[in-house]
Amino acid sequence: xxxxxxxxxxxxxxxxxxxxxxxxxxxxxxxxxxxxxxxxxxxxxxxxxxxxxxxxxxxxxxxxxxxxxxxxxxxxxxxxxxxxxxxxxxxxxxxxxxxxxxxxxxxxxxxxxxxxxxxxxxxxxxxxxxxxxxxxxxxxxxxxxxxxxxxxxxxxxxxxxxxxxxxxxxxxxxxxxxxxxxxxxxxxxxxxxxxxxxxxxxxxxxxxxxxxxxxxxxxxxxxxxxx
Amino acid sequence: xxxxxxxxxxxxxxxxxxxxxxxxxxxxxxxxxxxxxxxxxxxxxxxxxxxxxxxxxxxxxxxxxxxxxxxxxxxxxxxxxxxxxxxxxxxxxxxxxxxxxxxxxxxxxxxxxxxxxxxxxxxxxxxxxxxxxxxxxxxxxxxxxxxxxxxxxxxxxxxxxxxxxxxxxxxxxxxxxxxxxxxxxxxxxxxxxxxxxxxxxxxxxxxxxxxxxxxxxxxxxxxxxxxxxxxxxxxxxxxxxxxxxxxxxxxxxxxxxxxxxxxxxxxxxxxxxxxxxxxxxxxxxxxxxxxxxxxxxxxxxxxxxxxxxxxxxxxxxxxxxxxxxxxxxxxxxxxxxxxxxxxxxxxxxxxxxxxxxxxxxxxxxxxxxxxxxxxxxxxxxxxxxxxxxxxxxxxxxxxxxxxxxxxxxxxxxxxxxxxxxxxxxxxxxxxxxxxxxxxxxxxxxxxxxxxxxxxxxxxxxxxxxxxxxxxxxxxxxxxxxxxxxxxxxxxxxxxxxxxxxxxxxxxxxxxxxxxxxxxxxxxxxxxxxxxxxxxxxxxxxxxxxxxxxxxxxxxxxxxxxxxxxxxxxxxxxxxxxxxxxxxxxxxxxxxxxxxxxxxxxxxxxxxxxxxxxxxxxxxxxxxxxxxxxxxxxxxxxxxxxxxxxxxxxxxxxxxxxxxxxxxxxxxxxxxxxxxxxxxxxxxxxxxxxxxxxxxxxxxxxxxxxxxxxxxxxxxxxxxxxxxxxxxxxxxxxxxxxxxxxxxxxxxxxxxxxxxxxxxxxxxxxxxxxxxx
Numbered sequence: 001x002x003x004x005x006x007x008x009x010x011x012x013x014x015x016x017x018x019x020x021x022x023x024x025x026x027x028x029x030x031x032x033x034x035x036x037x038x039x040x041x042x043x044x045x046x047x048x049x050x051x052x053x054x055x056x057x058x059x060x061x062x063x064x065x066x067x068x069x070x071x072x073x074x075x076x077x078x079x080x081x082x083x084x085x086x087x088x089x090x091x092x093x094x095x096x097x098x099x100x101x102x103x104x105x106x107x108x109x110x111x112x113x114x115x116x117x118x119x120x121x122x123x124x125x126x127x128x129x130x131x132x133x134x135x136x137x138x139x140x141x142x143x144x145x146x147x148x149x150x151x152x153x154x155x156x157x158x159x160x161x162x163x164x165x166x167x168x169x170x171x172x173x174x175x176x177x178x179x180x181x182x183x184x185x186x187x188x189x190x191x192x193x194x195x196x197x198x199x200x201x202x203x204x205x206x207x208x209x210x211x212x213x214x215x216x217x218x219x220x221x222x223x224x225x226x227x
Numbered sequence: 228x229x230x231x232x233x234x235x236x237x238x239x240x241x242x243x244x245x246x247x248x249x250x251x252x253x254x255x256x257x258x259x260x261x262x263x264x265x266x267x268x269x270x271x272x273x274x275x276x277x278x279x280x281x282x283x284x285x286x287x288x289x290x291x292x293x294x295x296x297x298x299x300x301x302x303x304x305x306x307x308x309x310x311x312x313x314x315x316x317x318x319x320x321x322x323x324x325x326x327x328x329x330x331x332x333x334x335x336x337x338x339x340x341x342x343x344x345x346x347x348x349x350x351x352x353x354x355x356x357x358x359x360x361x362x363x364x365x366x367x368x369x370x371x372x373x374x375x376x377x378x379x380x381x382x383x384x385x386x387x388x389x390x391x392x393x394x395x396x397x398x399x400x401x402x403x404x405x406x407x408x409x410x411x412x413x414x415x416x417x418x419x420x421x422x423x424x425x426x427x428x429x430x431x432x433x434x435x436x437x438x439x440x441x442x443x444x445x446x447x448x449x450x451x452x453x454x455x456x457x458x459x460x461x462x463x464x465x466x467x468x469x470x471x472x473x474x475x476x477x478x479x480x481x482x483x484x485x486x487x488x489x490x491x492x493x494x495x496x497x498x499x500x501x502x503x504x505x506x507x508x509x510x511x512x513x514x515x516x517x518x519x520x521x522x523x524x525x526x527x528x529x530x531x532x533x534x535x536x537x538x539x540x541x542x543x544x545x546x547x548x549x550x551x552x553x554x555x556x557x558x559x560x561x562x563x564x565x566x567x568x569x570x571x572x573x574x575x576x577x578x579x580x581x582x583x584x585x586x587x588x589x590x591x592x593x594x595x596x597x598x599x600x601x602x603x604x605x606x607x608x609x610x611x612x613x614x615x616x617x618x619x620x621x622x623x624x625x626x627x628x629x630x631x632x633x634x635x636x637x638x639x640x641x642x643x644x645x646x647x648x649x650x651x652x653x654x655x656x657x658x659x660x661x662x663x664x665x666x667x668x669x670x671x672x673x674x675x676x677x678x679x680x681x682x683x684x685x686x687x688x689x690x691x692x693x694x695x696x697x698x699x700x701x702x703x704x705x706x707x708x709x710x711x712x713x714x715x716x717x718x719x720x721x722x723x724x725x726x727x728x729x730x731x732x733x734x735x736x737x738x739x740x741x742x743x744x745x746x747x748x749x750x751x752x753x754x755x756x757x758x759x760x761x762x763x764x765x766x767x768x769x770x771x772x773x774x775x776x777x778x779x780x781x782x783x784x785x786x787x788x789x790x791x792x793x794x795x796x797x798x799x800x801x802x803x804x805x806x807x808x809x810x811x812x813x814x815x816x817x818x819x820x821x822x823x824x825x826x827x828x829x830x831x832x833x834x835x836x837x838x839x840x841x842x843x844x845x846x847x848x849x850x851x852x853x854x855x856x857x858x859x860x861x862x863x864x865x866x867x868x869x870x871x872x873x874x875x876x877x878x879x880x881x882x883x884x885x886x887x888x889x890x891x892x893x894x895x896x897x898x899x900x901x902x903x904x905x906x907x908x909x910x911x912x913x914x915x916x917x918x919x920x921x922x923x924x925x926x927x928x929x930x931x932x933x934x935x936x937x938x939x940x941x942x943x944x945x946x947x948x949x950x951x952x953x954x955x956x957x958x959x960x961x962x963x964x965x966x967x968x969x970x971x972x973x974x975x976x977x978x979x980x981x982x983x984x985x986x987x988x989x990x991x992x993x994x995x996x997x998x999x
Contacts, residue, residue: 056907056992077911084909095904099635101620109909111628138617154908
């Protein structure tokens with residue numbers, strides 16, 4: 001069964017002569033556990049697509065199903081809760097919460113559910129991400145790579161079925177980039193998670209299960225690498 | 228754009244909403260200062276008018292000086308009007324008290340005597356008679372009136388005219404005869420007094436002028452006295468009480484200025500903090516630190532240009548509302564205030580505080596903004612911005628994550644906390660302190676009591692009493708609203724559980740029991756009205772520790788009677804002049820105890836003018852005191868102050884509430900990106916509202932605690948200085964007012980959270996998370 005189904009998504013900004021079609025009739029599906037790389041030029045519509053999948057933005061028309069649930073029919077409150085329990089986000093700008101320490105940032109989605117984290121799992125994440133010694137540090141006390149690792153930890157803590165990553169290595173140097181991608185891939189394999197990642201990095205894209213190219217709002221499925 | 232400073236106006240065009248909050252904040256602060264200073268200015272004018280109307284427009288009285296000295300004083304450059312006012316010893320005409328005075332026409336005018344018909348006496352044989360005098364004595368202008376002076380001399384005067392009513396004459400059933408200046412000098416010196424009244428020109432230092440006069444003419448301190456009330460209102464009094472009032476006013480206005488200062492400073496601080504990144508970007512693009520400072524100062528000036536006129540105008544509109552209310556409730560006794568006037572002190576204070584504080588407030592954030600490193604701006608990481616430079620993590624163990632984050636927001640930036648909570652605290656302190664003015668006003672200007680009569684009937688001598696039938700006859704007159712009488716029995720030896728004293732027993736009838744029930748503190752009116760119980764004043768019950776059920780024995784005509792305290796009331800309409808107990812009972816009880824059946828006083832509240840009809844019912848040994856004008860004047864005097872005192876409180880409360888709403892709004896606006904990120908990672912709208920609520924509550928509660936402490940401290944200080952020292956009333960913590968103020972502040976805070984929370988929900992998450 002597909003974890004994600006994207007059906008006839010259109011997204012138009014503005015109206016009339018100034019209207020810009022960011023996405024045009026986008027259709028694709030993703031199976032559970034797949035690692036998808038989304039590539040394309042700047043302004044091609046990659047981030048818009050990811051925002052639609054993550055329900056951070058609403059399409060002009062079309063439907064998105066995650067695990068069989070149509071996301072845009074959910075009420076705002078319901079959608080927020082669905083998102084924090086089922087989707088993990090990793091942003092280029094990290095977007096950590098500055099007033100929370102590393103441990104709190106990682107467990108943030110659970111704290112929002114007023115739940116106590118599974119300590120063993122938290123320790124595992126901290127170990128995998130090599131953040132044990134930094135657990136009580138605030139984001140401003142971390143390097144860029146460390147911050148992005150915290151963001152990955154946050155995306156993993158609820159064991160979401162889907163992880164959406166928008167250029168997670170965009171602000172990192174090569175070594176940090178490689179580390180972060182390796183971590184993500186390992187984690188997704190370990191926890192059977194589906195990853196959709198926007199990247200400009202060809203070598204990262206080459207390690208994906210499938211590559212989707214976005215060009216002028218139109219999506220082309222290149223299938224599995226090497227196919 | 229001619230230079231980099233042109234960016235200020237360009238930025239303002241693009242960020243209208245953000246700027247609006249700062250502009251609103253500056254505008255309401257300026258409005259507060261303008262309205263309070265303006266109202267204080269108008270209140271002083273109204274009080275000055277009222278003092279002049281009551282006591283006359285004079286500054287100094289000098290007694291026992293020869294004519295030459297008076298002439299020399301009159302010729303001084305700083306003297307506007309001066310002259311002798313003569314007063315004859317008590318005289319009667321047709322059985323009524325006649326007050327005979329002499330003065331020049333100009334001085335009479337300054338003493339509020341206005342000729343309504345005829346002309347002012349120009350010769351020794353002419354006189355003015357008051358309007359009611361003409362009516363009651365059956366005289367007309369041009370008639371002759373023959374006066375027998377206290378030394379037996381007889382003089383005839385032709386009535387040259389008449390003048391408007393004086394409440395002091397009506398209230399004592401007396402009349403007034405006004406003679407030309409020096410018109411009493413034919414009398415022996417023992418039979419009249421002459422005083423030299425002086426009104427100085429505007430701008431004169433009256434105390435210095437008085438000292439000069441004293442030295443120049445070798446006068447003693449006893450010969451010179453001043454119009455304390457008027458001089459006080461002119462800011463020229465050296466009286467200790469007035470100096471204390473000045474000190475209070477100075478501190479209160481300092482507090483108003485501080486409130487404005489804190490509000491502007493906190494808003495400006497927030498506006499700069501949220502744009503640290505922007506300033507970093509400017510630095511990155513090559514702006515020097517000095518240029519950043521200049522930029523912020525220019526921005527401050529731009530805010531001033533927009534906000535100060537709005538603040539001045541809205542402050543003036545509040546002032547106009549106060550003037551409108553004052554004019555609407557004012558009877559003919561106060562001169563009508565021009566409706567659309569600007570208060571110079573109000574405008575000046577508003578402008579100076581607005582410009583000064585914005586410039587002052589902009590200097591500190593300007594320094595901070597200039598410190599932002601260019602690198603901070605270009606990394607684009609919101610974690611690095613100064614506004615979110617957290618030093619400690621939120622305490623998610625003690626609180627839920629949303630509450631913990633809200634509290635961390637509030638307490639992470641000490642300066643913002645001090646400024647925001649400080650502005651809450653000062654508003655609370657200001658409100659508490661200004662409420663003392665109500666107590667002050669109620670002591671200084673007694674409001675008209677519900678039992679205040681329009682007309683009173685008394686005997687001309689203490690032994691004369693008024694029959695019940697007279698009361699019944701008055702009740703039958705059309706236009707009568709309430710008629711009530713009191714019987715008195717004085718000098719009664721009395722005992723309570725602790726000792727003895729003299730007592731006065733007073734009877735009440737139905738209307739008076741109805742009023743008493745409204746001021747009943749404990750006990751039961753029924754046992755007094757229809758039983759044998761008595762009512763006592765709360766003041767006595769406190770002083771002598773009387774309680775309901777206590778026995779007071781009265782020794783009347785050799786017989787001892789026991790009376791039981793059945794009710795304690797906060798107010799009785801009689802003062803005990805020699806410390807005697809005032810004991811109130813029903814008419815039946817009174818007659819049973821004393822055997823007296825007739826009234827000493829009958830009072831009337833009427834809807835129409837029935838004075839003439841009552842005069843026809845009373846005998847010559849009774850007098851009718853017409854209190855209507857006096858009541859109206861009391862009401863006017865009270866309102867003249869009440870409008871402004873309540874005006875102050877309304878403005879302060881309004882500004883404090885707007886400030887809370889604006890602060891919460893500004894605080895949310897400054898973190899809008901931050902909230903966007905939290906939404907992206909799964910925070911719901913309700914949780915965002917909790918974060919904001921926790922932050923706002925932290926400001927409100929910290930501000931309330933600080934405000935309560937400083938407010939109670941200052942309240943006590945002002946209360947003891949203004950009230951306790953003058954009227955003896957002891958300070959009690961104003962817990963009720965404090966509770967209301969704090970509840971209002973906290974409630975407003977919670978309401979203020981709703982709109983920004985909704986705004987966050989509507990804001991696109993996408994722009995935020997991608998913008999970083």
